[in-house]
Amino acid sequence: MYRYDIINYLIQKNNFKKYLEIGVRNPEDCFNRINAQKKFSVDPCYEFETSVDYKFESDSFFKKLEDDELDLNSTFQWDIIFIDGLHLAPQVENDILNSLNHIVDNGFIILHDCNPPSLHHAREDFLNTTTSAVGDWNGTVWKAFYKFRATRPDLEMFTIDTDWGVGVIKKGHQECCVYDNPFFEYHLFEKQRNKALNLISVEEFTKKF
Numbered sequence: 001m002y003r004y005d006i007i008n009y010l011i012q013k014n015n016f017k018k019y020l021e022i023g024v025r026n027p028e029d030c031f032n033r034i035n036a037q038k039k040f041s042v043d044p045c046y047e048f049e050t051s052v053d054y055k056f057e058s059d060s061f062f063k064k065l066e067d068d069e070l071d072l073n074s075t076f077q078w079d080i081i082f083i084d085g086l087h088l089a090p091q092v093e094n095d096i097l098n099s100l101n102h103i104v105d106n107g108f109i110i111l112h113d114c115n116p117p118s119l120h121h122a123r124e125d126f127l128n129t130t131t132s133a134v135g136d137w138n139g140t141v142w143k144a145f146y147k148f149r150a151t152r153p154d155l156e157m158f159t160i161d162t163d164w165g166v167g168v169i170k171k172g173h174q175e176c177c178v179y180d181n182p183f184f185e186y187h188l189f190e191k192q193r194n195k196a197l198n199l200i201s202v203e204e205f206t207k208k209f
Helices: 003-014 058-066 089-100 141-151 186-191 193-197 202-208
Strands: 018-022 038-042 078-083 103-111 155-160 166-171
Touching: 003 078, 003 103, 003 166, 018 089, 058 089, 078 089, 089 103, 089 141, 089 166, 141 155, 141 166, 141 193, 155 202, 186 193
Parallel strands: 018 038, 018 078, 078 103
Antiparallel strands: 103 166, 155 166
C-alpha cells in the first residue's frame, strides 16, 4: 500500500467526505488519486507550478482560515488531512498542531516520510545529492512525529511500515514512549525506531481499522 491507498482505505471505511492535502507539489503523485467527495489543496507552488485551491504556505493558510479570510468558516474541519509539505521538523510540528485544530473528532492526520532508512535520507538539506541516498529525501519528519509520540498522551499514533513510513495520528490515547532523545540524534532513534514510531505492518493496520 502507498500513502494514497491508505488514505483511500480510511475514506472508504469511515465514509469520509472532506479531504485536505498540505504540500501537493505534483497532483499526480497523490492528490488526483484520492477518492473523496470534497478535496482541498494547499501549496505555495515553489517547486512545481500547478493548480491548487489555496496557493499559500501552510502557516499562512491556517492563519487566513482562522482569521476568516478564506471562503471557509474559521471553524471548518476536515475528516482526513494529509501532511506532505516542507519536510523539516519545525514546520511538520506546526502542520500537525494546526491540523489538530481542524480535524473532526474521529478524523485522521496522515504524514509521509516518517521512517527514513538512513541518516542520509534524514538529512536536512534536500539539495545535497552527494550521499548514498542520492536524490531520495525524507527530511526530519521523524523528529516531529517522535516528539508528539513522546509528549501527547491524548493522541493515538503509529507508523505504517510502507512507502517511506506513513504516519497516522488521531485523537485518543497512547502510552507514550520515554522522551529520552532530546537532541534528536539519528543513531539513537535508529536503535529505538519501532518504539519511537510505533511501527506496524500494512496487515496490522488493516486489521486495526
